[in-house]
Amino acid sequence: MNQIPMTTRGAEMLREELKRLKTEERPRIIQAIADAREHGDLKENAEYHAAREQQGFCEGRIQEIEAKLSNSQVIDVTKVPNQGKVIFGATVTVYNTVTDKEMTYRIVGDDEADIKQNLISINSPIARALIGKQIDDVARVNTPNGEVEYEVVKVEYI
Template sequence: MAQYPMTARGAEMLREELNQLKSVERPKIIASIAEAREHGDLKENAEYHAAREQQSFCEGRIQDIEGKLSNAQIIDVTKMTNNGKVIFGATVTILNLDTDKETTYRIVGDDEADIKQNLISVNSPIARGLIGKELDDTVNIQTPAGTVEFEIIEVEYI
């Protein structure tokens, strides 16, 4: 079975969601199904069918999270010595040499990626271009707008 890289924070967020689904959502859905059953004929009971569908989604998500956690390779960069190398979990500040614009990204697993929070997937073109590089390196990264040259100006393991 393949191992999937995940930050310690990402694993904790999945565990919290799993706990929420099992201890809050699942019992709520079971109660909804029981209540809908009391309304009688199940063939034409929209509440019952909606609750069953919700149960199906909930159980699917629980299985999905459990699968991801069981195959996760949790990487905690805060426990590693920062040698200036860009690795999974690192927070990297890059300077676009064309526009002088600085951007900071954290390289995370696919499930944690959220561009609005500057969390980029390890499989994204930017992350793939940065992994293995070091502080002060200049890298060319293929973007939809063409090749862009960046300088790595800061690498943090936070």
Template sequence: MKQTPMTIRGAQKLREELDHLKSVRRPQIIEAIAEAREHGDLKENAEYHAAREQQGFCEGRIQEIESKLSNAQVIDITRMPNNGKVIFGSTVTLFRVDDEREITYRIVGDDESDIKANLISVNSPIARGLIGKEEDDVAVVKTPSGDVEYEIIKVEYL
């Protein structure tokens, strides 16, 4: 199985979610199932069926997170010397030429991406257009609405 790149922050968030699911959510669901069982006939017991369904979702998510963490290649960008090159995990400040806007993105793994928080997937068109470039380079990113030109202002390894 191939390893998936992940930042330290991304791995930490998954571990926290996993811990919450195992230590808080799982016991709550087990309690809800036990309570619902006390109500008698399980065939027509909506609370029981709802709790069992939640248990299925919870256990599925636990397995998914454990799998992601076992296949993760956690990359600590802060331990790398900053040579001004855009790499996985770097934070890049760009100048978008067409509308003269400045924007900052962090290049992260697929599971960590959140465009509202300016976290873009390493597999996104923007990240693919930036990786390997350096400060002061111009990157042309192909988008469905046409090519977008970015000047790379600053590359940080935060």
């Protein structure tokens, strides 16, 4: 399996979720199943079936997180010398030549991506266009509304 790039913050968020699922959610669901069993006939016991379904989701998510963490390549961009190049984990300020506005994005792993916080996935079209660029370079991104040009204004490793 390919290594999954993630920032230090992204790996920490996954570890916290995994801990919560194992120490809080799993025991709560097991208790819900035990309580539902006490109500008798399991065939028509909605609480039992709902709890079993929750258990399946919880165990699936635990396995998914463990797999991601075991295949992760944690990149702490603050420990990389800033050569002015856009790399994974970098915070990039770009000038959108279409909207005439500046935007700042941080390029992160898929699990961390949140456009509302300007965190964009390494696999997004804009991030792929920006990787390897330097200040004053122009990245062209094909969007549903046509090509958009982003001029790299600032690259920070923070």
